[in-house]
Amino acid sequence: MFQNKTSTRSLYYYLSIILLAKILFKRVVLLSQGIGPIHDKWPRYFSRVILNLADVITVRDRGSYLELKKLGLKQDSIITADAVFALDFTAFRKEKTNSSKVGMVLRRFHDYGYFVEEIQEVRDQLKNNENIGFTFYPFHLPEDNIIGGEIRIKAKLEDLLREFANLDLVVGARYHSLLLAHALRKPFIGINVDTKIKYFCESHDMPCLDLNKNTFKKNLKSSIIHMIEKKPEFNPEEQGKRVKDSFSLVFED
Known part of the structure; x- marks a missing residue:
């Protein structure tokens, strides 16, 4: 803020x-x-x-x-942690399935057209060669609807959480997509379009890809292949406890 x-x-x-x-x-x-x-x-x-x-x-x-x-x-x-971790997400969590599914949350940013083309190339390569499925989730319409392919629009948070629970990996240029992935104990990859995304990825030892035209496509592809099988040891409950404990500071003298 x-x-x-x-x-x-x-x-x-x-x-x-x-x-x-x-x-x-x-x-x-x-x-x-x-x-x-x-x-x-x-x-x-x-x-x-x-x-x-x-x-x-x-x-x-x-x-x-x-x-x-x-x-x-x-x-x-x-x-402490982001205040969203004060919420309880346990009802939405699921174990990893046999299929490989990646959810991508993109947004407009500087020179995004170039990087969208590279994202599409990586998607097509991994879909054909590694049998990895990709679904795009625009968080803000219409500005986030910038790529072709399977697109899912969810008006309610509960529906979005159920969709995310079935994913194996989240790639996000929206901060809150990474928050949801963490809350559901899913590995994630940040796209470094904002300082808060970089900070969040660093806090949880997750990769954050810089918008470098020389390395982005290669790093995106290798990161997806590497991270999709990961089972991170996130502890959103512990973070939620720290947030809730901090609420008492409001009333201290």
Whole structure:
């Protein structure tokens, strides 16, 4: 939330809420925040000054923790996890099936047309040579509907979770697709179109592919082949406990 890659105006908006709360002598607790990137002198200055006014800050990953360190905050933040892990996903989990299924969640990004062509080539090669099935899930319509092939549109979260439960691997350029994969204990591969995707993949030792025209197709293909048989030892329940425990900080004096 505290970033200015997409909009400096939104950064100042959220900072102004904190400032207003402190003017009114209210306690400010920031829970499971994603921080960064924050570019340029004045946005970083105002972020440092105003975030220092918060009574407690918890962040969802180590990358956000380090970003606050770079800003020069006086107080230390607490690493918990994304607040989504406070939810219970156990009813949707399934064991791996005999077939190989990859779910892909894409979005528009800089020069995406070039990389979409490479993704299609990798899909066709693995489908024909490795018998791996691919399904594309647009999270935001119509802007995410950028590729041909089997496309599934799910209006309800429960239906999407049931679909994801039948996958063996998720490849995502949307942050929340990786969250769902982790919650369902599925391996995932991030496409590095946003800092939060990179931070999340790093936090869980999952690959995150840079948009490098010289290496992307090769790395995507090898990563899918390598990761589709993995059974990661994710523990979303432990992360959920950390998030729930942090809720008590809202009411501490």
